[in-house]
């Protein structure tokens with residue numbers, strides 16, 4: 001069963017609270033998402049393996065720790081997932097980025113795919129699928145299935161806000177995928193929006209409404 005990690009760090013919570021406020025404009029919303037993504041990936045990466053490496057400091061030879069596991073891939077779900085990429089790449093500059101284009105049909109709430117471009121060696125990477133919102137879970141589940149169908153199996157899902165419905169959907173469809181969130185919200189409304197949430201993440205990031 002997927003584990004759910006909730007990051008209740010005061011800095012993350014403070015920044016997220018400003019993002020939720022409807023009076024926060026696009027520029028500040030983008031900057032805060034960028035900052036929170038960076039803070040979150042610090043914790044998401046906590047269990048990455050390291051190995052001992054011999055180096056020489058200006059003073060002497062010594063043994064230090066370096067990352068040793070699979071290289072990282074970041075897979076934003078378009079559009080809103082794009083807002084989390086820069087913050088993560090700041091901390092993991094060698095990560096490759098793959099894109100999956102999905103939008104949620106407003107009537108059926110089903111994900112519709114329109115784009116996919118993954119790193120050629122995606123199946124050899126530890127993949128972080130990123131999207132600020134996990135609502136019904138339909139988009140994230142479809143994106144994960146999509147990359148699994150291409151042979152990828154080391155997958156983590158990183159969301160800003162999740163609804164219980166979305167978490168249950170991922171736990172049912174992808175029990176091998178752990179979920180990392182800044183907040184677990186209460187529920188969905190009749191239109192599939194997260195309550196209290198922050199509204200439409202893509203529109204608030206890109207100013208399209």
Ligand code: PRP
Pocket residue numbers: 077078079080081102103104105109111131132133134135136137138139140166192200201202203
């Ligand atoms: C939003 C969000 C997720 C999806 C979550 O994207 O960024 O991808 O909805 O909803 P779900 O869990 O019910 O599938 P949206 O479809 O609005 O597309 P956008 O990012 O292009 O705005």
Ligand code: URA
Pocket residue numbers: 080133135192193194195197198199200201202
């Ligand atoms: N997508 C969003 O952007 N926000 C929600 O609350 C639900 C889905």
